[in-house]
Amino acid sequence: MPKLKRRTFILGTLGAAGALVVGWAALPARQRLVGAAPLAAAPNQAALNGWVKVSTDDAVTVMVPHAEMGQGTHTGLAMLVADEMDADFSRIRVEQASYDAIYNNQAALLDALPFQPDDDGYVKRMTRHVAGRIVREFPGLAGTGGSASIKDLWLPLRQAGASARAMLVAAAAAQWKVSASELRVEAGRIAHASGRSATFGELALAAATLPVPYDAPLKKPSQFQLIGKPARRIEAPSKLDGSARFGIDALPDGLVYASVAMCPTLGGKAKGYDASAARTLPGVRAIVALEPVAGGIGGMGGATSGGVAVIADTPFHATRALEKIAIEWEHGAAASVDSATLLDDLSRALDTQAGNTHLERGDVDAALAAAARRITAEYRVPFLAHATMEPMNCTVRFKDGKATAWIPTQAPGFARDAVAQTLGIDAENVEVVQTLLGGGFGRRYFTDFVVQAATLARAANGAPVQLIWSREADMQHDYYRPAFVCRCEAGFDAQGSLVAWKTTSAGSSMGAPAMIDMSTDGASNQAYAFPAARVAHLPVETPVSVGIWRSVAHSQNAFFVESFVDEAAHAAGQDPVAFRASLLAGNARHLAVLHRAAELAGWGTPAAPGRAHGIALHRAFGSIVAQVAEVSVDADRIRVHRVVCVVDCGVAVNPNHVKQQMESGIVFGLSAALHGEITIENGRVKQSNFHDYAPLRMNECPAIETDIVASGEAPGGVGEPGTPPIAPAVANAVFALTGRRLRTLPLRLT
Incomplete structure (x- = not known):
């Protein structure tokens, strides 16, 4: 796909931007x-x-x-x-x-550059300037x-x-x-x-x-x-x-429908099939084998499974015919993958490998060696599905060498290129009608379902084809948030002051080949001023198709960092809020958010009997969020009653939206913290629908209070920053209540 290659080239060459700075630094921004x-x-x-x-x-x-x-x-x-x-x-x-x-979208690309958020130095400014000019060219x-x-x-x-x-x-x-x-x-x-x-x-x-x-x-x-x-x-x-049009609502004239059965093993495909019984059914127009699709950005994420699809006059006819096809599957490289074993393998990898350093401050090994006391911990997070309310779908018409595609996509340029490449036509001959999206969370950056729909359109003799994945297909053939393991170590002097901080995570790299690895976002660029620190990531790739998930690497790194900061506070014998404040000296924005959340939650005042508070503070996408969770435990069941959320997102363009997105992010994050887990056995995803991959239910949802800090700073993001802090806030509250550290998501007491 030409534009995917251009994007990979753009991000892959930013490390060499120094040579361009000479010629471009003096030029004004485009x-x-x-x-x-x-x-x-x-x-x-x-x-x-x-x-x-x-x-x-x-x-x-x-x-x-x-x-x-x-x-x-x-x-x-x-x-x-x-x-x-x-x-x-x-x-x-x-x-x-x-x-x-x-x-x-220049900001999304420039934010991926490997600089600290608080860095305002010449190199960062010039690199961003040059990168902005590059992005403006394509x-x-x-x-x-x-x-x-x-x-x-x-x-x-x-x-x-x-x-x-x-x-x-x-x-x-x-x-x-x-x-x-x-x-x-x-x-x-x-x-x-x-x-x-x-x-x-x-x-x-x-x-x-x-x-x-x-x-x-x-x-x-x-x-x-x-x-x-x-x-x-x-x-x-x-x-x-009801007049809003999502992708699933596309109804061009002459529309036919497609249903697909995909190999239950991740990355597998159909070895052969017998469709003789299906072809005799009414309404059936075509039966098409689909190859595995590498639908990621610049090669990121691997390939989803291949399968067999039926094109018919109605969704009923397509689904009924699909059930009559006997398919022999070819199980690919993922056939032996087991998610529990994979997590153990990641842990063992950290026994012998140091990973790639993303942040180094001082001599952390010397500081740890000289420390009067050291603590260690290992944290784990599982694969997660996006589980958007609207399953993956795409409608494509291919006629007379031109195509029209109705797509709920987060990246219309990538989707257009995917259609063009699949059909062997120029991108200028593809019209993309971008509809409303019934949820995205990063999943609709990928184009696997788009490629499938375009392939089917080629077999439909000029009729538009609407492909809608079943909920089961959507759940079992996702680009999952990767599973990670993180080792943490901290050292303290004789007075209990933190002198060393070291974390190393292992798991899939968060980025495409030749692109910047963002696996430590939220860990290597957090705001705490550790005297000596090393943050590293060990890339360990697997056959599991993985991708970006709401808040990307912040989703796991906030859990690692804010849980271990809480452990460090306890080891130092300090209040968790006071301990964090001591590491934020001089950082006025973070301190204001931290203290405001503590104030509104009544931090320092005993919670209701049987309840306790936990706090977490995290910066993501230019915004700072602190959350305090009020938690109880009943028969080993964790219940979150109240969440106080304070956000500094710069200018709040529409305060309604900011509050809605903080609430949405908290509910999304709580769903993952309390329930979310994709488990894989023999290369097959066990979860299939919302009964075994449960979102937060209405009777589980806490009261959420959001406070927006008045600010004159330029806007930061709000769609994702509400998600990362909630899991560690709940885990820290559980510790305050029970004395038990829960270091694995989802949070379970049994």
Whole structure:
């Protein structure tokens, strides 16, 4: 896939960016206001830059390059434009952007660079500058992930709104022969003291003839009218009245349906099959063998299983025919994989191998050798499935050398390339209709199901084919969050002060070949000022298909770090909050979040009888989150009653969304902390549906209180940072209540 290779090249060459810095460091950042080609507009529309179109009926359309999968991205991005334009928010519309490079998700890619978040040095600034220019050169990288949508477009969309506003004001000033400074703008209307006024729609066509200003002034925070205020989601009405269209709702004319049976062994395929009985059934159009698919990004994650699919007139006909096919399976390299044995193997690997160093501060081995006291611990986390509410699905029509694909995807550029490569056509001959997503969590960055649908479309004689995985197929053929083992060691001096910190994890690398390994995110770039420290990761690849999961490496590393920090506090004889504060001296933002969470939770005041508090603090995707869990134990069953969550995410563009995403992340993280586990025996995933891979039930959900720290910093992410701290907060509360350290997820007392 050409663009996948380009992305791999981009990230793989950033380590050599020093040579480029010489030539590029002095150049300004590439503009993101106007694309390589003019923005397409309807006859009643005027495109004012690459992001904003205004219609003669006063509708303002914002081009949105990111997927809406329940996180409120479309609304938040539209708010940035509307506020700077002084538009009527009720007249704002969103439209999926094209593949122009101005829409690339630069923040997600730049955040992967191996620098500490608090590093503001010359090398980091220049490397990010050069990397940003590289990313700006290649279209089709507008993926939705890394909690980066708002963060990435915080300035570009505000600049687009301010530029569009300036053009509309200039058009009015020219028509009325007055100074632009005499005009005021409010709710999509421009007015003059003389009484003359006009709507955006009335001025749009004239404004489009004017030069685009690249330096229109932005509002000061005190001037914001929408940013920072609660707003309802743009797509909410369509979800309420049923008109919203997810991938599963695509209904092009002539639609036929496909069902697939995939090899139960991970990475296996059909060796042969007898479909004679299926072919005689009514409605059956074709039966197609599907090869295993490497649907990852730049080679990441391995391949999912091959299988056999039936194309038929209805889903019922396809499913019934599939049941009549006798398939002989060829079980691949994963046939001997056992998840319990794999975790033991990871632990044994740490006995003899030191891994790759991702952070080194001082001489940690000397500090440990000289320590008056040392403690050690080993933590384990299992494979996890994404289990999105909408299972994997894709609809593809291939006719006359061109394809249209209706896809709930987080990466439309990658999906388009996957369709093109599968069908042997140029990407320019593939149209991707990006629908709403019924959950993503990283799973819909992968293209295995897209390749399957495109393969089936080639056999459908021009009819569009809709492939919908069953829940069982979705659960048993995922790109799983990898299983990891982590060894931790800490040393203390005679006074009980921490003098050394050492962690080494083992498991799959979190990244593709030739790309930056992000396996220690949340461990190597945490905020604690350890006097001497080493953080390392030992890559151990397996035949299990693995991938990115909500909060990526932070999901396991927050559990490792915050659990062991709690152990260190206990070993030092200190209060867990005070101990953390001592390691954060001078870090005002983290300290404020930590102390606010403790205050709101009533830390230091005894909890209700039979309950205890546990705390965790974690920085991820530019935001800082502290959570305090109030926990009880009844008959070896852990019950979480209350969670206090404090978040500093910079400017909270829409506080409603921030609170919703913190609540969502906590529920998602609690599901994994208390229940989540994918177990594999003989290469087969045992779990098949929500009865044995259970999400948090309503009667288990705690009361969640979210407090947003007021901040003038640029926005951080909110879609993922709420997930990592909850597991260690609960585990630490269980220790405070019972004296037992639970070092393996999911948390179990028996």
